Amino acid sequence: MHEVIAHGVPAALVALGAPEVExxxxxxxxxxxxxxMAFGAGCALGGSSxxxxxxxxxxxxxxxxxAGLGDVRVRPYDPEQTVIEFWVDGACAVLLLRTEDIRAFLSATYRAVPLGSEWRRISWDEVLARLTEGQH
Structure with a gap:
């Protein structure tokens, strides 16, 4: 079984009158x-997570x-908060999270897989099998 690190974080959806989301x-x-980063059904159109x-x-x-130029962009808001923007079809959802929560999550990931050592965790045999699948 592969190790999974999950960390719940309160996030403020930046919109007039929007509630805090988990x-x-x-x-x-x-x-x-x-x-x-996953959000419950309360955050999604149509009630899906x-x-x-x-x-x-x-x-x-x-x-x-x-940081980021594409669909996900992350930046400091102030010393205590970080903004994450999710872009799709020209629309943007903006979330405000406590930087401390993000750093705690990242610290847990570093303990599991230090930065720069990610390549050691890749199953290269599986990657090669997927790349060559159906080429026989």
Whole structure:
């Protein structure tokens, strides 16, 4: 079984009158370059839960400087808060999280897989099998 680090974090959806939402940051050691952030059904159109997957390094960089050019962007708001923007089809959801919560989550991921050692956790045989699947 692969180790999974899950960390619930309160997040403020930045919109007039929007309630605080519970989000969950997740890190899987078998996918060492990625983190995911999931939101419950209360945050999604149509009542479905939503999850975004993005690079752990984006979160690492984003707590100290603006990071990301695509669908997920992370930047400091002030010394205690970090903004995460999720873009889709020209629309943007903006979340405000406590930087302390993000750092605690990242610390747990570093204990599981230190930065720079991610490549050691990749099952290269599985990657090669997926890449060559159906090519016989």
């Amino acid at each position: 989000a969950c940051l997740e890190y899987r050691v078998d996918d060492p370059y990625a983190v995911s 939503v999850a975004w997957v993005f690079a752990r390094k984006l979160l690492v960089d984003g707590v100290t400087t603006s």
